[in-house]
Amino acid sequence: MIKVYRKTATIKAEQFDGSEEMIDKYHVRCDTEYMFSDDQLEYSMGPYQIETLEGFLNIGVGDWIATGVNGEHWPIADDVFKQTYVELPVIPKAVADWIEKCKHDGTSVGDMLCYERQPEKVRDWIELTPGTYDFNQRRYAEHQDLIARAWLDGYTVEEDK
Structure with missing residues (x-):
């Protein structure tokens, strides 16, 4: 039987804006060697990459950078973030x-x-x-x-x- 669950852990998250400050803060790399065609850009996360426990993952401006309890980071697409998380009161x-x-x-x-x-x-x-x-x-x-x-x-x- 399928049961319904909700997440109970809280996370810290910040929306990525592509600024130099955030690039430095989260050690984001901008992969200037990798170029997107116009049709790829529409569907891609962007030329930025953030180091996670699984290696480097793409992150785009407007996506969220989540920080776990051990200081690890991972990207979350904006639409997924808004469907999954709500700010604490x-x-x-x-x-x-x-x-x-x-x-x-x-x-x-x-x-x-x-x-x-x-x-x-x-x-x-x-x-x-x-x-x-x-x-x-x-x-x-x-x-x-x-x-x-x-x-x-x-x-x-x-x-x-």
């Missing part, structure tokens, strides 16, 4: 602290999302439009979903402004 430190406290205390995700249990800073972030302090139903729903995703998939803490 970015949440304020107060919300991250609340998630970690709830996980540490054995609180369920449902109780963690309960309005009455949340610290004031978390409630304000979820429901109030910045600058106006007006309740915003759309923001409330989006932020509830964001916190649930952060709980399940991980998150990035928002940088101080």
